[in-house]
Amino acid sequence: MSWNKGIVTRFHSNMATVNDLKTNTSLECVLRGKFKVQKIRPIVGDYIEYSKDDNNPIGKIENILERKNILYRPSIANLDQVILVTTLKYPEVDFLIVDKFIVQAEKEDLDIIIVLNKIDLLTDEDQKLKEKFLNIYSNLYTVIETSTKQNLNVEIIREKMKNKVSTLAGMSGVGKSSILNMINPGLKLRIGNISDKLKRGKHTTTHSELLRFDFGGFVADTPGFANIETYNIEKENLKDYFYEFYQYSRYCQFVDCQHVNEPNCGVKAAVRQEEISQSRYDNYLSIYSEIEKKVKKW
Ligand SMILES: Nc1nc2c(ncn2[C@@H]2O[C@H](COP(=O)(O)OP(=O)(O)OP(=O)(O)O)[C@@H](O)[C@H]2O)c(=O)[nH]1
Ligand SMILES: [Zn+2]
Incomplete structure (x- = not known):
């Protein structure tokens, strides 16, 4: 029996939801016992090979392919890039915060794309601040200006995220979930409820899921680098x-x-x-x- 290749989009107890990379359909897979013996567990983002009998809807994970990187909290493997969302107004995100996010992403050697959102809120007086921002950051990274209210640069963001595995990062309220909704309306979003959950004091899980874009590609449903404090850096x-x-x-x-x-x-x-x-x-x-x-x- 030949093995098929897939990516793990969800993992719970001993079952993984796997998206087949050829057919783009999802199926549930169990883990072969050998992984338990080896104490290896797949994590979301893992590329795996699975086998499947025609008469059984459940597949079996046979092999976990080597990870190119792992991010912890939320734990996710094989990220291609971080989309760092930030704003100059509502909230006015300090450049120090931007750099702290960048440091965390650079530490993991991830590609970074900066999305400067809520452009619609900038008045003439704010243009100087925007220029200052662009002078610094567009020399270092790709910076895309967006407004989810005006659907500004939707296609460009889509193009950047297409067929990639991405995570969003950025302070609360900058518009991370709005951006996902803008590029893929109807995408199931847990991302928007995170701060609500925190406010209600509920347990917030560090288990992330990958959501598949209709146009191809995946995004983690939980933002990366929730903790930008630099205690983990020498x-x-x-x-x-x-x-x-x-x-x-x-x-x-x-x-x-x-x-x-x-x-x-x-x-x-x-x-x-x-x-x-x-x-x-x-x-x-x-x-x-x-x-x-x-x-x-x-
Ligand atoms: N004016 C304007 N408001 C926006 C824009 N994008 C998002 N918002 C608003 O900003 C608020 C926060 O947006 P969210 O998408 O929930 O932000 P988030 O980054 O996901 O926030 P958390 O879930 O707290 O991390 C909402 O009220 C949005 O309607 C934009 O481009 N322009
Ligand atoms: Zn020096």
Whole structure:
């Protein structure tokens, strides 16, 4: 019997919901006993091979393919990208918060696309702030301006998420679930209820599900990086997550330069010459000292 290839979109006790990659249909699969012995469990996002008898609606997972990455809380494997949603108004998201999300995603080596939502709310006076944002971030990442009220750039977002496995990230209220609804109306959304659940003090699960877009591709139903605090990062590694620093670090006098207090630092020189954004560098220092303070407590 030949095996078929699928992706796990849901996992519960010993059953996985698998989306067959060829037929794009879903079926339930059980785990072969050998996985229990090996203490391996599939997680959402796993690419697997399964077998199935024609007379049995339930398949059997035979093989879990190697994961290219794993994200914890919610646990999900093989993410292709993070869609970082942010806004300049309602809420006014601090650039430090944006950089903290970026750091978490860079740490996992995920591709990042920034979606600047609620463009419709920006007045003429806000255009300066928008330009400032774009000056910093569109030099580093793809930035897509959107408005779910005006259906702005729906096609572009769809194109970016098509046939990929994505997770959304971003502060509460920036419009993550609205964006999913805009690009795929009717997509079953648990994502919108998260803050409600928190408010009601209910147990929020860290089990995520993948939802399949009608146009192809998957998205996690729970936003990634709910915790953007940087306790899980070594301060020595932080500079690697500000990827634009790297090309200037070869001008640093010290090979292990952290670009903080060291003399003759190529990164600091680049900030002075406005090759690196002051805001990014300041946020680097803020996060660096936050990590330092946490370490000192121990
Ligand atoms: N004016 C305007 N309002 C928007 C836009 N997108 C979303 N909103 C509104 O912003 C509010 C929050 O949107 P959600 O989609 O629930 O935001 P979320 O990021 O999923 O929020 P959480 O579930 O708390 O994480 C809702 O009242 C939306 O109607 C937009 O482009 N323009
Ligand atoms: Zn340096």
